[in-house]
Amino acid sequence: MVKVKSLADLQNLKANLQTKVDLREKGDSAERLVQVRVAMATCGIASGAKKVMEFFIDELEKRNIDAVVTQTGCMGYCYAEPTIEVKLPNQDPVVFGYVDSKKADEIIEKYIKNGELVPGIIPVNYETIDNNNQ
Amino acid sequence: MHLLVCGGTGCRASASDAIVGKLQKELDEKNLQDEVQVVMTGCFGFCEKGPIVKVLPDNTFYVQVKPDDAKVIVEEHVIKGRKVEKLLYKDPADQKEISDSKHMGFYKKQLRIALRNCGVINPENIEEAIARDAYAALAKVLTEMTPQQAIQEMIDSGLRGRGGGGFPTGMKWKIASQNHADQKYVVCNADEGDPGAFMDRSILEGDPHSVIEAMAINGYCIGATKGLVYIRAEYPLAIERLKIAINQVREYGLLGDDILGTGFSFDIQLRYGAGAFVCGEETALIHSMEGERGEPTFKPPFPAESGYLGKPTNVNNVETYANIPVIYLKGANWFNKIGTAKSKGTKVFALAGKINNVGLIEVPMGTTLREVIYEIGGGIKDGKKFKAVQTGGPSGGCLTEKHLDTPIDYDNLIASGSMMGSGGMIVMDEDDCMVSVARFYLDFTVEESCGKCAPCRIGNKRLHEQLDIICKGKGTLADMDKLRNLSHVIKDTSLCGLGQTSPNPVLSTLDNFYDEYLEHVHDKKCRAGVCKDLMQYIIDTEPCVGCTACARVCPVGAISGERKGPHTIDQTICIKCGACMDKCKFNAISIH
Incomplete structure (x- = not known):
């Protein structure tokens, strides 16, 4: 581990990491990765998010889909837990709620493989600090 | 191509199911069912203009769509690629149609x-x-600002404490910075205790770095090198993630000695609370961390003067900290334009109770309760009638229909007889009895009172007894006067915030739902059917066919009657469990 010793270090590190994350998110030709984020706060885990995450890790590998599955915090949709976010290369991320193994299977088969949306989508209903420039 | 139809409760009520059906039918007729998928989604949070249909990939956003519009959407938009103008959203400012939902963030x-x-x-x-951008604000503060400048920036931002009190954060920092000592402390209050509140837990579980970074900034500003997070042991996942985060930050050298070569050193340790509500009060919290009993002490001296181990200490809440890095990155002038005149920025609320979209939301200060409940929350469950929303936990009060259009901020909530509190919002409908709600919160405070001062220890207990008497139908009008008087005495004479605010649920329900109290006392009735002692299950002999189902399910044998003859319930034995009513197929049993 290289320590961050100065402001310049931190800025370089940020730039590098951002490229790394961007690359993964925007998926340039070399990396056509599918990204799955599972909301794993206490509430999500209590409603079965761990099982869903394991399902995605196992099944995406079995079905030969190049994907990263990561955990994240609460997305705020407690009424629809477990929730996941799927980001296909070059597309806006889509959040799905009420995801159990059956729904996960449907998401892999229809959305991840064919880009076909399935019911259970939760539209983004908030603004982020990035697009708020009042 | 995808047609997304909003399936939120509001839109469903206005026929989104029929819209899906019609769209599908139109597509089938045109043989387009393989190219275009119709998908029902969750709530778009724009219920006032529902039902919503969104077309992907071009992001066209149609509002107030009727089932009969399906034809024109398919024929015009899907087939000819022309937007259906009459269904587009019009900007209220200039009446111009906005087609791309990416441009309608407002x-x-x-x-x-x-x-x-x-x-x-x-x-x-x-x-x-x-x-x-984590730690970019810390780097900016350490390299570009003096502690005084950084504190001034915080004062200019107008950020107020999100733990409930609403004290200006910048001022708190300034006071702590002006006290000199060989050692000072920064404390993060993660002792989230209000029933139904989970904002702080979610922040720590989802983004621990924002809190760590802000604590370091806080340390730099007031001249502290040690930070402590007081977190309840009931939050194991938050603790684990916080520990992982702290270790990673240390590895990166962003915590520890000589951060970024600036000579500033700061480190953070965790302290666990055993879940006592009173320990959310800062003096009690500090005593608990010192290994003393978690009891509050009189202020002054304020922690800024004499806090942890007698040293100047600054205590801020998790959510307050989570706001801070952004303020330094985007500037105080960006932050203080959000919100209302005296309450800046946003507030996170944990929306719970009888509401469709239970969840964690963050809205700018000044958003109305109506927007929160009906737009974001998707309205009341099962189409029932809204009755009240409880904010501020056991120290807060109830807001009712007449407060629905009040902009939510610190001062308006206090003026309405409630308070911001840490941000729990419990929504209640017509099936909730307000006297029982007040009793529930008193239950909580009686349990959580530390017992140090008499008004809180004894007064709240008496208050609870009075409420219990009313709920049992044995109250008199004199009891209601006693309730009010005692409440004021407790408020005026208790030592700390817990006792000073614990009668609030009683006072606010008395103010807003006096009729309901009166019904309990005078008519011995509970309109919501919650107070068991005030209701009777009665079998109507007319529809009763004597099937004996109720008598068989009754756990205490209170129901008797001949087979094929009308049955009766012995009220002296009945425990009011309601099993008979659930079982009866003939709707012969009702509550009175």
Whole structure:
């Protein structure tokens, strides 16, 4: 581990990491990765998010889909837990709620493989600090 | 191509099911069912203009769509690629149609500042946090600002404490910075105790770095090198993620000695609370960390003067901290334009109770209760009638229909007889009895009172007894006067915030739902059917066919009657469990 010793270090590190994350998110030709984020706060885990995450890790590998599955915090949709976010290369991320193994299977088969949306989508209903420039 | 139809409760009520059906039918007729998918989604949070249909990939956003519009959407938009203008949203300012939903962020009621990384980054991976600007604010403050400038920036931002009190954060820092000592402390209050509140837990679980970074900034500003997080032991996942995060930050050298070569050193340790509500009060919290009993002490001296181990200490809440890095990155002038005149920025609320979209939301200060409940929350469950929303937990009060259009901020909530509190919002409908609600909160305070001062220890107990008497139908009008008088005495004479605010649920329900109290006392009735002692299950002999189902299910044998003859319930034995009513197929049993 290289320590961050100065402001310049931190800025370089940020730039590098951002490229790394961007690359993964925007998926340039070399990396056509599918990204799955599972909301794993206490509430999500209590409603079965761990099982869903394991399902995605196992099944995406079995079905030969190049994907990263990561955990994240609460997305705020407690009424629809477990929730996941799927980001296909070059597309806006889509959040799905009420995801159990059956729904996960449907998401892999229809959305991840064919880009076909399935019911259970939760539209983004908030603004982020990035697009708020009042 | 996709046609997304909003399936939120509001839109469903206005026929989104029929819209889906019609769209599908039109597509089938035109043989387009394989090219265009119709998908029902969750709530778009724009219920006032529902039902919503969104077309992908061009992001066209149609509002107030009727089932009969399906034909024109398919024929015009899907086939000919022309937008259906009459269904587009018109900007209220200039009546211009807005077609691309990417340009209509203004309809989004929520703005995520404190929750900016929650549900976005992997909380156990510092790299993702840094890629999203974590520690950039710390670097900026350490390298470009003096502590005085940084404190001034905080004062200018207008940020107020999110733990409930609403004290200006910058002022708190300034006071702590002016006290000199060989050692000072920064404390993060993560002792979230209000029933139904989970904002702080979610922030720590989703974005621990924002809190760590802000504590370091806080340390730099007031001249502290040690930070402590007081977190309840009931939050194991938050503790684990916080520990992982702290270790990663240390590895990166962003905590520890000589951070970024600036000579500033800061480190953070955890302290666990055993879950006592009173320990959320800062003096009690400090005593608990010192290994003393978690009891509050009189202020002054304020912690800024004499806090942890007698040293100047600054205590801020988790959500307050989560806001801070953004303020330094985007500037106090960006932050203080959000919100109302005296309450800046946003507030995170944990929306719970009888509401469709239970969840964690973050709205700019000044958003109305109506927007929160009906737009973001998707309205009341099962189409029932809204009765009240409880804010501020056991120290807060109830807001009712007449407060629905009040902009939510610190001062308006206090003026309405409630308070911001930490941000729990419990929505109640017509099936909730307000006397029982007041009793529930008193239950909580009686349990959580530390017992140090008499008004809180004895007064709240008496208050609870009075409420219990009323709920049992044995109250008199004199009891209601006693309730009010005793409440005021407790408020005026208790030592700490817990006792000073614990009668609030009683006073606010007395003010807003006096009729309901009166019914309990005078008519011995509970309109919501919650107070068991005030209701009777009665079998109507007319529809009763004597099937004996109720008698068989009754756990205490209170129901008797001949087979094929009408049955009766012996009220002296009945425990009012309601099993008979659930079982009866002939609707012969009702509550009186």
